[in-house]
Amino acid sequence: MSTPAPQPSPEPFGARLRRAMDVRGPLCVGIDPHASLLAAWGLEDDVAGLERFTRTVVDALAGEVAVLKPQSAFFERFGSRGVAVLERAIADARSAGALVLTDAKRGDIGSTMAAYAAAYLDPGSPLFSDAVTVSPYLGFGSLRPALDAARAAGAGVFVLALTSNPEGAEVQRATAAGGRPVAQTVLDHIARENAGAGPLGSVGAVVGATLGRAGVDLAVNGPLLAPGLGAQGATAEDLPEVFGDAVRNVVPSISRGVLGHGPSVAALRESAAREAERLRQVLA
Numbered sequence: 001m002s003t004p005a006p007q008p009s010p011e012p013f014g015a016r017l018r019r020a021m022d023v024r025g026p027l028c029v030g031i032d033p034h035a036s037l038l039a040a041w042g043l044e045d046d047v048a049g050l051e052r053f054t055r056t057v058v059d060a061l062a063g064e065v066a067v068l069k070p071q072s073a074f075f076e077r078f079g080s081r082g083v084a085v086l087e088r089a090i091a092d093a094r095s096a097g098a099l100v101l102t103d104a105k106r107g108d109i110g111s112t113m114a115a116y117a118a119a120y121l122d123p124g125s126p127l128f129s130d131a132v133t134v135s136p137y138l139g140f141g142s143l144r145p146a147l148d149a150a151r152a153a154g155a156g157v158f159v160l161a162l163t164s165n166p167e168g169a170e171v172q173r174a175t176a177a178g179g180r181p182v183a184q185t186v187l188d189h190i191a192r193e194n195a196g197a198g199p200l201g202s203v204g205a206v207v208g209a210t211l212g213r214a215g216v217d218l219a220v221n222g223p224l225l226a227p228g229l230g231a232q233g234a235t236a237e238d239l240p241e242v243f244g245d246a247v248r249n250v251v252p253s254i255s256r257g258v259l260g261h262g263p264s265v266a267a268l269r270e271s272a273a274r275e276a277e278r279l280r281q282v283l284a
């Protein structure tokens with residue numbers, strides 16, 4: 001029996017993301033098919049409307065922006081047929097050259113986390129994504145199956161640290177054992193996961209663009225997903241204050257602020273291009 005040929009290691013997500021940010025700029029656009037957006041686009045709040053909306057966003061932006069971030073909740077609300085739309089969107093966006101970060105915010109005990117990892121981070125899964133969001137609030141160690149699966153697949157995970165919503169602070173700013181804020185302990189774990197990685201680690205943190213000065217050490221050697229631009233009130237001009245020296249690793253994210261310009265493909269592209277240009281000027 002012949003020995004199977006060794007497989008080349010997949011290129012790590014952090015390296016792929018850094019290249020995409022260099023080439024396309026750092027903007028991430030979220031695919032959040034709110035019922036109100038479907039209505040504004042003249043679509044029914046049903047699977048056909050969901051599919052048309054999603055396809056339009058992918059066609060408009062997958063060749064333009066570094067990252068597309070489908071929000072799983074808006075697909076799950078239509079059951080299995082909604083999830084099928086998400087699966088196609090992930091595959092189509094990846095084929096068109098965007099990195100896909102599925103925003104699913106999964107978190108559970110380790111043995112269940114392994115199943116979530118199989119869903120999003122196993123290259124054989126229909127939901128396989130370049131990266132997925134996860135919640136560390138069952139303990140950072142519970143994320144181990146996702147961290148390991150991501151590394152094996154050349155994928156990434158983005159761990160919630162300081163979220164963009166005002167309610168997050170009561171948990172994330174609370175003092176952990178050891179006297180540091182809970183969010184800082186999460187960031188410390190992320191920094192350890194990324195130690196030695198170059199040009200950028202594959203374990204990211206989610207830190208809202210809405211926070212004002214973050215007040216934590218963001219030197220995690222990984223990408224910092226910054227949701228909150230647009231509908232939640234943050235602007236590109238806020239980013240240097242929130243992120244300080246870490247701003248070059250920021251992946252600013254906007255959903256409704258771009259999606260509201262649809263259904264015209266040209267208008268969606270123009271809106272994303274305006275956001276990207278504003279970011280380029282502020283982050284230069």
Ligand SMILES: O=c1ccn([C@@H]2O[C@H](COP(=O)(O)O)[C@@H](O)[C@H]2O)c(=O)[nH]1
Pocket residue numbers: 030032071103162163164165206207208227228229230231232253254255256257
């Ligand atoms: O801290 C977080 C983490 C994730 N999100 C998600 O990002 C988008 C934001 O949508 P907008 O329309 O740009 O407000 C949405 O999917 C959230 O679930 C976040 O907002 N904050």
